[in-house]
Amino acid sequence: MSLCQxxxxxxxxxxxxxxxxxxxxxxxxxPLTRQIRNLEEELGMQLxxxxxxxxxxxxxxxxxxxxxxxxxxxxxxxPQLLRASPAPGLALDADNL
Amino acid sequence: MSLCQxxxxxxxxxxxxxxxxxxxxxxxxxPLTRQIRNLEEELGMQLxxxxxxxxxxxxxxxxxxxxxxxxxxxxxxxPQLLRASPAPGLALDADNL
DNA sequence: TCAAATTACGGTCGACGTAAGGATC
DNA sequence: GATCCTTACGTCGACCGTAATTTGA
Numbered sequence: 001m002s003l004c005q006x007x008x009x010x011x012x013x014x015x016x017x018x019x020x021x022x023x024x025x026x027x028x029x030x031p032l033t034r035q036i037r038n039l040e041e042e043l044g045m046q047l048x049x050x051x052x053x054x055x056x057x058x059x060x061x062x063x064x065x066x067x068x069x070x071x072x073x074x075x076x077x078x079p080q081l082l083r084a085s086p087a088p089g090l091a092l093d094a095d096n097l
Numbered sequence: 098m099s100l101c102q103x104x105x106x107x108x109x110x111x112x113x114x115x116x117x118x119x120x121x122x123x124x125x126x127x128p129l130t131r132q133i134r135n136l137e138e139e140l141g142m143q144l145x146x147x148x149x150x151x152x153x154x155x156x157x158x159x160x161x162x163x164x165x166x167x168x169x170x171x172x173x174x175x176p177q178l179l180r181a182s183p184a185p186g187l188a189l190d191a192d193n194l
Numbered sequence: 195t196c197a198a199a200t201t202a203c204g205g206t207c208g209a210c211g212t213a214a215g216g217a218t219c
Numbered sequence: 220g221a222t223c224c225t226t227a228c229g230t231c232g233a234c235c236g237t238a239a240t241t242t243g244a
Contacts, residue, residue, distance in 0.1 A: 116197085116199085126200085129199095130200055130201090147199070147200095
């Protein structure tokens with residue numbers, strides 16, 4: 001599992017369309033197909049239902065969508081977090097191991 | 098930024114030692130050095146202070162450590178989360194395969 | 195001298211893109 | 220026939236490991 005895979009998954013889930021998601025991600029469909037499939041295999045469950053009209057999110061996929069967006073948002077905010085307050089004034093000891 | 102990098106960072110931060118972290122991760126030091134450096138360059142700030150005795154976590158690194166552990170934990174729990182309750186708020190048949 | 199991190203270099207694995215192939219309306 | 224998604228195949232970049240270098244107690 002990688003952050004890239006999660007980004008891909010979010011795009012496909014939100015677009016409900018593999019080709020549209022590929023456009024949004026600036027990649028082509030084949031890698032996207034493969035990554036989604038890899039993710040499904042790694043999790044051992046189907047995340048989408050393939051229909052002639054596109055990709056429909058299944059219940060496990062819906063849960064993953066929320067989780068993936070949360071994780072990606074957290075990762076995206078890391079730079080701001082680190083720049084925020086390097087030394088909060090309090091004794092921030094790193095002795096928690 | 099990748100989850101792999103975050104795992105590497107956590108190991109180095111907790112061990113305060115690049116070689117010990119490498120052992121824990123079952124890799125060798127050079128890739129670890131490079132990944133930590135890549136992470137620092139990507140974030141545009143130094144996370145560790147290099148000393149002859151090892152790697153000492155700087156304040157930004159300490160904040161990243163907490164965040165990285167949180168993210169990795171969230172990712173690690175994804176499988177259980179997806180298996181927990183397939184349809185939150187929806188009453189569907191569970192035998193959809 | 196010893197231990198720690200870093201740099202150099204070659205090999206391997208994974209991801210992408212183009213092209214071709216079913217399936218459904 | 221058109222539009223999806225998928226499979227096949229070749230190429231390129233990233234990561235890892237071994238070996239050699241550098242720095243400091």
